Amino acid sequence: MRRRRSQQAFREKKEDAHRINHRIRVDEVRLVGDNVETDIYPIKKARELAEEQGLDLVEISPKANPPVCKIMDYKKFLYEQKKRDKALKAKATKVTIKEIRFGPNTDEHDYEFKKKHAEKFLQDGAKLKAYVFFKGRSIVYKDKGQILLLRLATDLEEYGKVEQMPKLEGKRMTMFIAPKKGK
Structure with a gap:
């Protein structure tokens, strides 16, 4: 039982490199992005704004004071990031x-x-x-x-x-x- 939990926790960490939605554990965040006014919001208000737009609240810079978050489609963001990484890998030349x-x-x-x-x-x-x-x-x-x-x-x-x-x-x-x- 214990082993299964640790594997599941590991899988979640590997899956989500950023904290999203309810995993963000701070009182207030600096919200940035195209569809919101850049300012410091209480976490509850930031989550509400993300829900209204049908998107995710993603913590971009957790070490900032307050942490910087952005409202975006997280799955789409991960997909585009994988695509970019794959393109960069393909461009890397192999020296023969x-x-x-x-x-x-x-x-x-x-x-x-x-x-x-x-x-x-x-x-x-x-x-x-x-x-x-x-x-x-x-x-x-x-x-x-x-x-x-x-x-x-x-x-x-x-x-x-x-x-x-x-x-x-x-x-x-x-x-x-x-x-x-x-x-």
Whole structure:
């Protein structure tokens, strides 16, 4: 029995982020809104005004002195707020990172082929992680790997900007390029 009550109380708290109508426990409130005159009203009068209009009295700012309330359709307000949150979430972009791998001795044709893919990735709005992988003793060609990545950065200058310069981490030399905003 006790557990059921606590779950029900939790559900009510989760459901109503604002105090409405008879849950507002103060003597007087500052009433704001389009359809009322902004002023300080006794709680009973504020509730009557809300009932006359067939709407809810919603506590907007409980920490103010006196608390600020507004007369509105609370369910409609919650619906529009959910809709706004959903739209904002949809607009938030997910960053995708595409990888391109080179060897320290990559020849010209392979380089051009991979550069074209890199251009396409940046134009599509994805970040690019280009890296040179050193196998075995090829680590002695660190300078070749760095030159290769810097050449790629200059070739892709019009599509993106370098976020991280070539950096050697273990057997990989990595560089990040972010797409330009205008593209």
